[in-house]
Amino acid sequence: MNKSNFIQKTALLSIYAFIAFFNPKSLLAQNQEIVQLTGMVVSDDGQTAVPGVHIYVPKYGRGTTSNSYGYFSMPVLVGDEMVLSSIGFMKQRFVIPQGTNGRVNVVFKMETDTVYLENIDITPFLSEKMFKEAILAINIPDAGKMIGNRLDGNALSALMRNMPYDASLNASYYFNQQLYYMQDNYGPRTNPFLNPFNWSKFIKSLDKKKK
Structure with a gap:
């Protein structure tokens, strides 16, 4: 092994070690199965679509928004924890399960977040x-x-x-x-x-x- 090859291999190992040390999640994600998550977001009555709901993975900062019919679709990884949030509704969390054959279809029911304020006499x-x-x-x-x-x-x-x-x-x-x-x-x-x-x-x- 000549000196130049040794220096190149040492540099590559140093780069991989640096990436693995400062960003271990990215290396772990490369080994996870990619799943296409498709779903509908409806209100607690199960009949009214809820548009504009944010569906995202807080760990990686990626996500999407439901359309006017409450529909959404996005690629995720097995084991990702999804968060659904919208004004007027309580947050929901959902973990992508294993053994899905690359596709997950879910219907989310958003519960109304009701806040009762004290009476004020003007x-x-x-x-x-x-x-x-x-x-x-x-x-x-x-x-x-x-x-x-x-x-x-x-x-x-x-x-x-x-x-x-x-x-x-x-x-x-x-x-x-x-x-x-x-x-x-x-x-x-x-x-x-x-x-x-x-x-x-x-x-x-x-x-x-x-x-």
Whole structure:
């Protein structure tokens, strides 16, 4: 072995040792099986697709995003720990299993991340004391007095005079006018004051009152 070959082999071994020391994960990944991960991301009801979900491998910093139908596909390695995250949903983790024959199909159900906040009462007052004082200072009108003003006789008379006829009153007025017109066609309109029978009844009623 000449000196130049020895120097080349020594340099290559040094480079491999440097890479293995500072990046052992990359050498380990070369020996892992590559798997095509394909999946759908849906909500907890199992029917609604969830778009824009980040699916990534934190260890290597690679990943993808689900499309508008919740679909995604990316190459991964056996043993990779996948993380699924999206705003409004809880994070999920999934480890790529062995013996998949180079392909994994999964449907992920994202659980809704609900955060309950404390109730906050917004008022235009600086303190509760000022709020109570403002409530006590409110001048509430007397309901009975307001009702009495609305039922005043003069006010009701004015409303009656100025109120126009509605549909039923107009129809009633029209039918009455037609009735009077028909009666006038068959003879003169009778005057109740000229009816002798009415006068007889009136006189008898006066005699009963005197008795």
